[in-house]
Amino acid sequence: xxxxxxxxxxxxxxxxxxxxxxxxxxxxxxxxxxxxxxxxxxxxxxxxxxxxxxxxxxxxxxxxxxxxxxxxxxxxxxxxxxxxxxxxxxxxxxxxxxxxxxxxxxxxxxxxxxxxxxxxxxxxxxxxxxxxxxxxxxxxxxxxxxxxxxxxxxxxxxxxxxxxxxxxxxxxxxxxxxxxxxxxxxxxxxxxxxxxxxxxxxxxxxxxxxxxxxxxxxxxxxxxxxxxxxxxxxxxxxxxxxxxxxxxxxxxxxxxxxxxxxxxxxxxxxxxxxxxxxxxxxxxxxxxxxxxxxxxxxxxxxxxxxxxxxxxxxxxxxxxxxxxxxxxxxxxxxx
Amino acid sequence: xxxxxxxxxxxxxxxxxxxxxxxxxxxxxxxxxxxxxxxxxxxxxxxxxxxxxxxxxxxxxxxxxxxxxxxxxxxxxxxxxxxxxxxxxxxxxxxxxxxxxxxxxxxxxxxxxxxxxxxxxxxxxxxxxxx
Amino acid sequence: xxxxxxxxxxxxxxxxxxxxxxxxxxxxxxxxxxxxxxxxxxxxxxxxxxxxxxxxxxxxxxxxxxxxxxxxxxxxxxxxxxxxxxxxxxxxxxxxxxxxxxxxxxxxxxx
Numbered sequence: 001x002x003x004x005x006x007x008x009x010x011x012x013x014x015x016x017x018x019x020x021x022x023x024x025x026x027x028x029x030x031x032x033x034x035x036x037x038x039x040x041x042x043x044x045x046x047x048x049x050x051x052x053x054x055x056x057x058x059x060x061x062x063x064x065x066x067x068x069x070x071x072x073x074x075x076x077x078x079x080x081x082x083x084x085x086x087x088x089x090x091x092x093x094x095x096x097x098x099x100x101x102x103x104x105x106x107x108x109x110x111x112x113x114x115x116x117x118x119x120x121x122x123x124x125x126x127x128x129x130x131x132x133x134x135x136x137x138x139x140x141x142x143x144x145x146x147x148x149x150x151x152x153x154x155x156x157x158x159x160x161x162x163x164x165x166x167x168x169x170x171x172x173x174x175x176x177x178x179x180x181x182x183x184x185x186x187x188x189x190x191x192x193x194x195x196x197x198x199x200x201x202x203x204x205x206x207x208x209x210x211x212x213x214x215x216x217x218x219x220x221x222x223x224x225x226x227x228x229x230x231x232x233x234x235x236x237x238x239x240x241x242x243x244x245x246x247x248x249x250x251x252x253x254x255x256x257x258x259x260x261x262x263x264x265x266x267x268x269x270x271x272x273x274x275x276x277x278x279x280x281x282x283x284x285x286x287x288x289x290x291x292x293x294x295x296x297x298x299x300x301x302x303x304x305x306x307x308x309x310x311x312x313x314x315x316x317x318x319x320x321x322x323x324x325x326x327x328x329x330x331x332x333x334x335x
Numbered sequence: 336x337x338x339x340x341x342x343x344x345x346x347x348x349x350x351x352x353x354x355x356x357x358x359x360x361x362x363x364x365x366x367x368x369x370x371x372x373x374x375x376x377x378x379x380x381x382x383x384x385x386x387x388x389x390x391x392x393x394x395x396x397x398x399x400x401x402x403x404x405x406x407x408x409x410x411x412x413x414x415x416x417x418x419x420x421x422x423x424x425x426x427x428x429x430x431x432x433x434x435x436x437x438x439x440x441x442x443x444x445x446x447x448x449x450x451x452x453x454x455x456x457x458x459x460x461x462x463x464x465x466x
Numbered sequence: 467x468x469x470x471x472x473x474x475x476x477x478x479x480x481x482x483x484x485x486x487x488x489x490x491x492x493x494x495x496x497x498x499x500x501x502x503x504x505x506x507x508x509x510x511x512x513x514x515x516x517x518x519x520x521x522x523x524x525x526x527x528x529x530x531x532x533x534x535x536x537x538x539x540x541x542x543x544x545x546x547x548x549x550x551x552x553x554x555x556x557x558x559x560x561x562x563x564x565x566x567x568x569x570x571x572x573x574x575x576x577x
Binding site for chain 3: 152198222225242244245272
Binding site: 086 | 366367368371372374375438439442443
């Protein structure tokens with residue numbers, strides 16, 4: 001400290017004599033050293049004031065008062081700056097923890113798109129923030145049944161992600177791919193209703209596909225209706241199913257419906273992030289998706305998903321407003 | 336030794352506490368910068384009382400240890416108390432409750448000691464020695 | 467983006483006019499406003515959504531939580547003057563089966 005004080009006085013007196021740029025530069029470097037030695041702003045001012053007193057003898061009283069005032073406010077200023085810095089450090093710590101949590105979530109929720117003989121499956125799921133509130137779960141027993149769940153937790157970020165882990169484990173405990181969709185929803189509903197607070201809920205579309213009979217059975221809990229394209233009729237149908245969101249009432253019964261997938265038919269399952277066009281009042285997103293799907297139906301399911309995502313993103317000026325998930329199941333040509 | 340007690344009831348009492356503290360610091364022999372630090376610390380303690388505990392008091396006194404003089408300031412309130420003192424000092428406490436300014440106070444003085452009981456109140460004692 | 471709510475009391479009927487956008491950012495504001503309502507048995511709360519021009523699922527969460535609270539207190543909740551878009555949202559989610567919902571009249575057809 002004494003050393004630094006001496007240096008400061010020296011540099012200051014040099015500058016007062018010559019006003020050299022180099023003295024200013026040296027002065028700035030000295031401040032760096034002072035910060036390392038934990039010299040506070042008010043100390044620097046005090047040193048400055050003492051230096052002036054040494055150079056010029058007694059300073060005018062008004063100037064002394066002015067310095068005292070400066071010292072006083074700088075004590076507070078220094079404190080607030082330190083508080084601010086510690087906030088930044090904490091924020092950084094939280095950011096790192098969030099990154100780790102997001103990684104863990106990704107690993108937990110990772111689910112490979114199954115490869116089956118007679119269907120072509122594609123999927124895209126893009127989170128708005130670090131953690132995804134959408135989740136796609138596949139069950140495939142490699143012989144008879146394919147199960148697919150597309151879910152959206154209300155809310156975003158960490159709370160949604162925590163709730164999502166629960167949904168995943170709920171789905172994991174339902175071991176078999178041949179479970180009835182309505183049964184799956186009833187079980188999950190009880191699990192979620194018991195575990196989360198009143199403003200938290202989950203929408204979920206569950207479908208089971210019989211790989212032998214090509215019967216597609218679905219049930220929905222408050223989820224955005226999926227689209228079914230009937231290739232023979234060149235027509236889209238909404239897979240309407242009025243089921244209550246999961247987690248609202250304890251005992252809810254769900255209904256299920258079925259259809260037979262034929263050659264070149266396809267199903268588009270999505271979350272509301274896909275159809276929720278905030279900035280385009282009156283714009284019918286579902287029509288747009290149908291249009292896109294039709295013009296890209298020659299692509300494989302994964303390419304269709306990617307293209308639909310890109311095109312919709314373009315329409316929203318490349319800005320997502322919600323987690324975005326699309327799953328496409330195409331019935332392949334018969335062998 | 337003379338001991339000064341200031342009841343903190345209105346915002347003006349914060350100023351009074353600061354003024355008494357500065358005079359005392361000056362009398363003990365602290366330089367201008369340390370006077371400013373001690374006064375700021377008293378101000379933070381008094382603000383804590385005023386904003387979060389409504390009423391309480393600040394006690395300012397001279398202290399001595401192994402021949403070295405110092406100033407001791409104690410703030411006593413009957414507010415809601417602080418749950419986790421350690422967390423408060425690390426600044427991991429809500430900035431809108433008792434204890435908000437305590438990490439700052441800690442940086443200004445040589446020692447800080449907090450005794451607190453939820454629902455009963457908080458006693459904070461800080462000491463700064465003449466170096 | 468903002469949301470605000472104005473209340474008008476009329477005996478056992480409390481009408482709240484909600485205006486603005488209900489999303490992740492504004493939903494907590496609305497939740498707080500609804501939380502302070504003094505619920506009593508026999509009270510009917512009618513929330514007018516004709517001036518809600520956007521709502522996402524977080525907004526639904528606010529209404530669901532409020533609905534549950536209302537039911538617990540033996541009061542009643544009614545959502546009125548919903549735009550086509552909002553009506554669809556309540557239908558898709560199955561909430562229209564649960565809660566009393568009234569679509570907007572002709573004056574609100576454009577919203």
